[in-house]
Amino acid sequence: MSLPDTAAGRPLYGQFPTALRFSVREQSRNRLAALLLGLFVPAWYLLMTSIAGDKGLDFKLYATGETLRVDGRHVTLITAGMNSLTMISGFVVFDAVRKALNFDRRLAFAGFRETTLIGAKLLAITIVTTSIALYTALALLIYWRPGFTGWGTVLLGFMAMTLTYGALGLLLGVLVKNDLEGFFLIIMGGLTDTFLQNPLGNPAANKPALQYFPSFGPMQFSVGGSLADTVMWRYLGIGCAWAAGFALVGLVVFHFRTRSRRPTR
Amino acid sequence: MTPRPQPALSARDIHKAFGRHRVLRGADLTVEPGQLVAVVGENGSGKSTLLKAIAGTLPVDRGEVALGGELGYCPQDPVLNSNLTVDQHLQYFAAAHRLSDLKRADELVDLLGFDKYRSTAAGDLSGGTRQKLNLTLALLHDPDVLLLDEPYQGFDWETYLRFWTLVEDLHRRDKAIVVITHLVFEQERFDLLADLVDGRLTPRSSQEKEVSHVPA
Ligand SMILES: Nc1ncnc2c1ncn2[C@@H]1O[C@H](COP(=O)(O)OP(=O)(O)O)[C@@H](O)[C@H]1O
Ligand SMILES: [Mg+2]
Numbered sequence: 001m002s003l004p005d006t007a008a009g010r011p012l013y014g015q016f017p018t019a020l021r022f023s024v025r026e027q028s029r030n031r032l033a034a035l036l037l038g039l040f041v042p043a044w045y046l047l048m049t050s051i052a053g054d055k056g057l058d059f060k061l062y063a064t065g066e067t068l069r070v071d072g073r074h075v076t077l078i079t080a081g082m083n084s085l086t087m088i089s090g091f092v093v094f095d096a097v098r099k100a101l102n103f104d105r106r107l108a109f110a111g112f113r114e115t116t117l118i119g120a121k122l123l124a125i126t127i128v129t130t131s132i133a134l135y136t137a138l139a140l141l142i143y144w145r146p147g148f149t150g151w152g153t154v155l156l157g158f159m160a161m162t163l164t165y166g167a168l169g170l171l172l173g174v175l176v177k178n179d180l181e182g183f184f185l186i187i188m189g190g191l192t193d194t195f196l197q198n199p200l201g202n203p204a205a206n207k208p209a210l211q212y213f214p215s216f217g218p219m220q221f222s223v224g225g226s227l228a229d230t231v232m233w234r235y236l237g238i239g240c241a242w243a244a245g246f247a248l249v250g251l252v253v254f255h256f257r258t259r260s261r262r263p264t265r
Numbered sequence: 266m267t268p269r270p271q272p273a274l275s276a277r278d279i280h281k282a283f284g285r286h287r288v289l290r291g292a293d294l295t296v297e298p299g300q301l302v303a304v305v306g307e308n309g310s311g312k313s314t315l316l317k318a319i320a321g322t323l324p325v326d327r328g329e330v331a332l333g334g335e336l337g338y339c340p341q342d343p344v345l346n347s348n349l350t351v352d353q354h355l356q357y358f359a360a361a362h363r364l365s366d367l368k369r370a371d372e373l374v375d376l377l378g379f380d381k382y383r384s385t386a387a388g389d390l391s392g393g394t395r396q397k398l399n400l401t402l403a404l405l406h407d408p409d410v411l412l413l414d415e416p417y418q419g420f421d422w423e424t425y426l427r428f429w430t431l432v433e434d435l436h437r438r439d440k441a442i443v444v445i446t447h448l449v450f451e452q453e454r455f456d457l458l459a460d461l462v463d464g465r466l467t468p469r470s471s472q473e474k475e476v477s478h479v480p481a
Contacts, residue, residue: 009365009366010365011359011360011363011364011365012356012359012360012364012365012366012367013356013357013359013360014360015360015361015363018356018357018360019357019360022346022349022353022357025348025349025353026346026348026349029348096348099346099347099348100346100348102344103344103345103346105322105344106340106344106402107357107358107361109320109321109322109338110358110361110362110402110406111361111362111363112360112361260321260322261321261322261323261324261325262318262319262320262321262330263318263324263325263327263328263329263330264329264330264331
């Protein structure tokens with residue numbers, strides 16, 4: 001498309017910084033999510049640990065093949081954290097992306113470079129969701145001090161998880177027509193995914209089929225690092241691959257939903 | 266006035282059906298630079314569908330659209346971001362159009378009289394003010410071809426008159442303008458009225474005015 005005469009001279013606002021600033025803003029203005037972070041996360045940790053009690057649990061580490069005898073409270077705290085993340089990050093991104101979809105399309109029609117818009121959106125999702133993960137990992141310290149490496153692996157596992165569900169939120173945000181469908185899919189998906197990994201709630205935990213769920217990699221990574229002193233980067237990688245996969249499909253759909261349909265010669 | 270070899274807007278044989286409901290059945294519309302055209306028709310006759318097809322937000326089943334310049338499209342339902350303020354909208358679209366200043370934006374905001382809402386989030390604006398912003402975003406880059414879908418919905422009388430001042434200015438500056446309207450008493454403002462009936466446009470040339478280009 002040709003530029004209008006008025007475009008002569010330096011643009012007042014760069015596309016990337018503008019899109020990044022406003023994408024972060026639209027994703028962080030979610031009051032319900034803020035409330036969930038402030039109240040739900042600590043309460044959820046407390047509730048889940050009291051349900052877990054002091055029982056020991058067997059947790060299978062796939063990297064080493066060994067089965068760990070661990071404190072049920074600790075595994076459950078990790079599960080509870082991941083579980084809050086799936087819901088909050090998924091919800092925040094889904095809501096923002098879905099609400100802004102028509103607007104983003106209008107921007108693209110007005111000449112906003114789509115790759116710039118997409119890049120800024122992805123970076124904004126990363127910033128917002130990793131902040132959520134950082135907060136959730138910090139709140140964990142109220143109940144458990146796993147040591148620096150231990151906490152670090154929990155944080156990284158949380159980040160992989162939050163990115164995965166942020167990316168899933170993006171995908172559902174461009175795909176799903178109404179709010180309820182999207183919320184339902186995120187909440188049920190997140191609950192199922194995270195609880196299946198925990199031997200407390202699920203006798204089928206430790207079964208090989210669980211490898212095909214998004215939280216498998218991050219859960220293995222965080223448990224290995226915090227409860228067995230084994231840092232298994234490959235498993236963090238598996239988590240990131242899920243995030244990248246969801247994001248990629250989401251962006252392809254985004255591209256198709258925002259392109260021009262004008263029938264020209 | 267610089268004569269142009271091609272019209273500012275030419276839509277040919279536009280067909281669009283929603284399922285079995287054939288809304289557009291070979292609609293044609295040609296608009297020359299400096300021409301102000303009204304598209305009129307009953308509710309549900311397909312006026313908005315036609316403009317969406319021309320703007321490219323809706324895929325058509327058949328037909329062709331050619332534009333002779335930059336397009337400004339003001340959709341019937343405001344397309345805004347409820348989390349962003351009026352000013353942030355203006356900045357976002359200034360970035361989209363790579364504008365080097367916000368002079369035109371300031372002019373439009375002043376003319377339509379919503380200066381005091383500049384730092385209000387779009388989600389908190391009244392319907393009329395949302396529409397003012399919606400219209401401003403379409404005009405921000407001073408486009409050559411304008412598609413305005415019921416642009417003054419929710420405007421008070423004062424703003425409505427200012428809207429026409431604005432359109433007259435654009436008209437004088439040789440822009441090609443299509444307005445969807447159903448107010449009959451406005452007829453004399455337009456160079457051409459086109460009725461959308463049964464999915465086709467029929468020109469209703471206005472009395473003594475120089476007979477404008479008739480859609481083929
Ligand atoms: N996305 C859609 N899906 C199905 N039907 C639609 C859709 N958009 C419009 N229609 C139908 O097409 C007809 C024309 O709609 P529209 O162009 O909005 O009319 P108007 O002339 O009032 O602007 C209406 O009957 C409407 O119900
Ligand atoms: Mg309409």
